[in-house]
Amino acid sequence: MAVMKAAVEVNGRAYRWAENPVVVVCVDGCEPEYVTRAVEGGAAAWLGDVVAKGTALEVDAVVPTFTNPNNLSIVTGVPPSVHGICGNYFYDREADVEVMMNDPKYLRADTILAAFARAGASLAVVTAKDKLRRLLGHGMRGICFSSEQADRTTRAEHGLDDALGLVGRPLPSVYSAALSEFVFAAGVRLMESVRPDIMYLSTTDYVQHKHAPGTPEANAFYQMMDGYLAQLHALGATVALTADHGMNAKTDAAGAPAVVYLQDRLDNWLGAGRARVILPITDPYVVHHGALGSFATVYLPAGADAGTVGRRLAALPGVEVVLERAAACARFELPPDRMGDLVVISARHVVLGTAVARHDLSGLDAPLRSHGGLSEQRVPLLVNRRTADLPAGARLRNFDVFDIALNRVAS
Numbered sequence: 269m270a271v272m273k274a275a276v277e278v279n280g281r282a283y284r285w286a287e288n289p290v291v292v293v294c295v296d297g298c299e300p301e302y303v304t305r306a307v308e309g310g311a312a313a314w315l316g317d318v319v320a321k322g323t324a325l326e327v328d329a330v331v332p333t334f335t336n337p338n339n340l341s342i343v344t345g346v347p348p349s350v351h352g353i354c355g356n357y358f359y360d361r362e363a364d365v366e367v368m369m370n371d372p373k374y375l376r377a378d379t380i381l382a383a384f385a386r387a388g389a390s391l392a393v394v395t396a397k398d399k400l401r402r403l404l405g406h407g408m409r410g411i412c413f414s415s416e417q418a419d420r421t422t423r424a425e426h427g428l429d430d431a432l433g434l435v436g437r438p439l440p441s442v443y444s445a446a447l448s449e450f451v452f453a454a455g456v457r458l459m460e461s462v463r464p465d466i467m468y469l470s471t472t473d474y475v476q477h478k479h480a481p482g483t484p485e486a487n488a489f490y491q492m493m494d495g496y497l498a499q500l501h502a503l504g505a506t507v508a509l510t511a512d513h514g515m516n517a518k519t520d521a522a523g524a525p526a527v528v529y530l531q532d533r534l535d536n537w538l539g540a541g542r543a544r545v546i547l548p549i550t551d552p553y554v555v556h557h558g559a560l561g562s563f564a565t566v567y568l569p570a571g572a573d574a575g576t577v578g579r580r581l582a583a584l585p586g587v588e589v590v591l592e593r594a595a596a597c598a599r600f601e602l603p604p605d606r607m608g609d610l611v612v613i614s615a616r617h618v619v620l621g622t623a624v625a626r627h628d629l630s631g632l633d634a635p636l637r638s639h640g641g642l643s644e645q646r647v648p649l650l651v652n653r654r655t656a657d658l659p660a661g662a663r664l665r666n667f668d669v670f671d672i673a674l675n676r677v678a679s
């Protein structure tokens with residue numbers, strides 16, 4: 269009987285076994301207002317019930333408020349200073365290359381998912397984009413696949429042979445709301461068939477990048493999600509939902525992207541190409557945000573004074589805060605060896621770029637919405653059960669979601 273098993277220890281935290289299946293959902297880009305507006309608009313009856321009768325919290329995501337650092341924090345239960353994934357993209361100082369941080373070799377911590385699988389639990393992970401799959405599934409025995417590549421699953425690599433057949437839906441486009449719907453549909457089908465002990469579902473923020481809370485398109489997305497979550501609830505699962513980051517409009521009064529181009533500024537001040545600006549939002553799917561987010565890290569040339577350059581950057585209109593490496597890593601719990609000399613965060617409605625010439629904004633077919641900064645740190649944490657023993661006065665994080673779902677659900 270599962271409930272009799274010893275707690276599973278991961279990264280200094282202990283997680284109990286649950287009697288019912290536990291589904292943790294990371295809704296990409298879920299600014300809290302998406303949920304409240306969908307509920308108010310009558311589009312999300314199940315979520316409305318959860319807010320009224322279950323557990324409804326607002327918690328802090330990890331800064332930088334990007335997808336990979338937060339998904340990995342959620343599945344490890346610890347911040348990037350421990351697990352190492354501090355962006356989608358970074359400058360590998362040792363190798364002197366700028367690379368994607370998708371490879372599990374960059375992951376420095378065990379995941380709750382892998383640890384439960386080793387302890388004998390059945391696990392299922394479904395992500396929208398394939399970029400997250402290998403990180404989330406690292407070391408984990410069980411089912412793990414992405415919507416994006418659901419047409420090529422094999423038992424050896426993904427824990428099941430025919431994901432498309434299981435879900436019974438066509439392969440969705442990587443730029444579509446259907447990519448996330450496929451994740452939820454797969455979750456329901458897996459719960460009906462395999463009934464895993466623990467399931468992790470992670471969507472994509474395609475809709476949130478384009479549509480503000482309360483718009484018909486946003487409400488339609490939350491209505492879709494609400495229907496699947498209600499099915500997981502009806503199947504007896506504990507469903508805990510949180511987000512990797514919020515989302516804000518990043519435009520000026522005329523609706524054009526509000527961008528501070530850091531590389532252009534630094535080239536003027538220090539000489540062309542002497543400083544290196546890294547935008548950790550960068551990934552292979554930049555069409556909907558043009559690689560523009562509200563967080564950047566800057567590597568300065570030898571001899572440049574970080575304090576002086578930092579003060580000049582902080583004085584630029586639209587820049588919210590500039591910190592030197594040690595202070596930034598202490599405040600945001602980041603790995604110092606993977607951050608530059610300075611961390612720059614822009615204001616709520618402003619993004620940071622490198623050079624004008626390096627951003628292709630031609631794919632933006634809607635006013636820019638993005639994330640990455642302090643202004644996207646507040647996210648919902650909802651559970652379809654009442655909870656007890658939440659630490660009073662403690663700052664709750666999105667990466668407490670497994671602790672809350674496994675350890676703090678009231679019986």
Ligand SMILES: [Zn+2]
Nearest residue numbers: 296297335512
């Ligand atoms: Zn995201």
